[in-house]
Structure formats: C-alpha cells, structure tokens
Amino acid sequence: MEPKTEKTRRKPRADSIRNRELLLEAATQIFSTGGPQASLEAVARQAGVGIGTLYRHFPTREALFEAVYRHEVDQLTDLAERLAKDIEPVEALRRWLHANVRLVATKKGMIEGLQLVAHGSSELKAYSFERLTAAIALLLERGVASGELRSDISPEDLLRTLVGIFYSQGAAEWQPTALRLVDVFVDGLRRR
Structure with a gap:
C-alpha cells in the first residue's frame, strides 16, 4: 500500500483541458495577427479566461509559444494520417506540403517568437523534427x-x-511562389 503522504497524479479536470485548448487557439490567432509581442492579456480575453488561468497553464510567454508550436506540429501530424487514409499518395503528399505553406503564411506574425523558442530548446527541435519527419x-x-x-x-x-x-x-507575397516550388518539387519526385 502506498504511503498517504505520496501524492498520486490525477487526470486534469475537463474544464482545465478546455481552458488550455481555448488558450492555445486564442494565442494562435492573436500571435498570428499581432506578432510575438501581442499582449498575453489579449490572449486571455480572447480565450474567455482570466490572466491567472493563462499563467497557470503557461507561466511564461516562451512556454505559450512552445505550446502553440507543439500544437501546430501535432495538427500537421494528424493531417498526414488523415490524408494517408483518404487520398491517393502523390496528392496526399502535395496537400500536406501545401498545408505547411498555408500554416507558415498564416503564422507570419508568430515566426520570430517561435524561432526564439525553437533555438533555445533542443528537446523542442527534436520533438518537431521527429513528428514532422x-x-x-x-x-x-x-x-x-x-x-x-x-x-x-x-x-x-x-x-x-x-x-x-x-x-x-x-517578399511579402511569397506564398504563391512557395506553393509553386512545392508543386515543382513534388512533380520531380514522381517516378517516370
């Protein structure tokens, strides 16, 4: 029998999980439009929670950036699994690569902050590299x-x-060029 003084880990409460997801969605939206210096108060307001709730989940701005980045990597991983089930192989690869371009295009305001977080964390680099690979x-x-x-x-x-x-x-209008280059690359991958 375990001693009574030892704490057992409990699963997070449903409202805590929901608040975390709301904060990640709000941060993604706020940072993508307002840049990495957008206020954390604005993130909490957008999520409909208090600033204390934000800090309980993400004690620093860097922790929030890292969580947003991990969330985006996880979404791309999930997308690859869905595309692999539903679409022919070459088109699935093309759509996944296009989704990456669209993600970067919508996250231009976050890129600076995400790069700062990624450069400081070898664990985060390994996580994203492993999942995306x-x-x-x-x-x-x-x-x-x-x-x-x-x-x-x-x-x-x-x-x-x-x-x-x-x-x-x-250039400011880089997305069409990036999509075209992805298409050229995927076409070059085809067996002739």
Missing part, C-alpha cells in the same frame, strides 16, 4: 509503395527542402 515518411512510403514516387529521397531531405522554401522567400 514521421508524417512525411508516412506519406512518402505510400507513394513509393504504390510505384508513383521515387525511393531515393528521405523524409529528412524533404523536410529540409520545405524549410529551405520557407526561408528563401523574402
């Missing part, structure tokens, strides 16, 4: 198995290419 691997492997995609590119190569496309775009 696994998502790409799922989509690539389907394409290779179907005979539609070449087998000589790794998920890591594709992720590096995608990041390169994002960082090479300096």
